Amino acid sequence: MTSSTEIFQDRMLSLGLARVSEAAALASAKLIGRGDEKAADQAAVDAMRTQLNMLDINGVVVIGEGERDEAPMLFIGEEVGTGKGPGVDIALDPLEGTTLTAKDMPNALAVIAMGPRGSMLHAPDVYMDKLAIGPGFPVDTVTLDMTPSERIAALAKAKACSIDDITVCILERPRHEDLIAEVRSTGAAIRLITDGDVAGVMHCAEPEITGIDIYMGSGGAPEGVLAAAALKCMGGQIYGRLLFRNDDERGRAAKAGITDLNKIYTRDEMVTQDVIFAATGVTDGSILPGIKREVGYLTAETILMRSKTGSVRRMRYRNPTR
Secondary structure: OOOOOOOOHHHHHHHHHHHHHHHHHHHHOOOOOOHHHHHHHHHHHHHHHHHHHHOOOEEEEOOOOOHHHOOOOOOOOOOHHHHHHHHEEEEEEEEEEEHHOOOOOOOOEEEEEEOOOOOEEOOOOOOEEEEEOOOOOOOOOOOOOOHHHHHHHHHHHHHHHHHOOOOEEEEEEEHHHHHHHHHHOOOEEEEEOOOOOHHHHHHHHHHHHHHOOOOEEEHHHHHHHHHHHHHHHHHEEEEEEEEEHHHHHHHHHHHHHOOOOOOOEHHHHHHOOOOEEEEOOOOOOOOOOOOEEEOOOOEEEEEEEEOOOEEEEEEEEEEOOO
């Protein structure tokens, strides 16, 4: 019998992790454009859980789809794997962009990250104010304490470009109306996204491909940790500050072991050790193509990354449907 103190063999586990995100994406493919968000999400959850339980890990879901009483989702605290391998933390979103999938809109992904036990912030299911930029800039080029206008000016200066050349990614929500107005007043461009802020943050790491320079706005804290895991591998900076609307949400933070409710978390505080990260495209997007249907086949593309080496693999998987 093996122990949960075994060394985290990221190289050996990485291809298994890719199979996990592939399975979730492929399972949801038949529901693309069908208008049923819950069915698409459930299909992805079931497939991801099945594949996770085939891995030789002693895994715990630290970023999942809610609390235990919200099962059959992959809930926070759920144990996965065969129990015969190293102890690992798992952050996942079986279908990031359920609405995007149901409506066949861009950038839906199946996403998962894995690291040694204790490597990821146990973020409660509350909002997080997020700010992210790509690699190659000094630490604190932009900060959450800056106004949106100050962030854009600082990034333009660091890039040696005009503010007009900066594009900001923002989640389209009523709560962001003032943010959007201020950003537009600077002359910067905005790319609004309807869902999928993990993908939104990842866009910042490859601005030459995606056209996105900076991400701003509030979204789910669990997605913030997943995005930090992606940037740990891709490079870039992300800052997050938890936002609380009531005592119940503050209680969730206490339950997760968080005592400083005003703390601003950096990327390396949200993800403290080396991790592996896999994402598979469900619908076409800037980062990955979606599932392609052919007669008798479904084809998926996955990005697989290891922060320890900085390696990035893009893999295509052709799966027979008959």
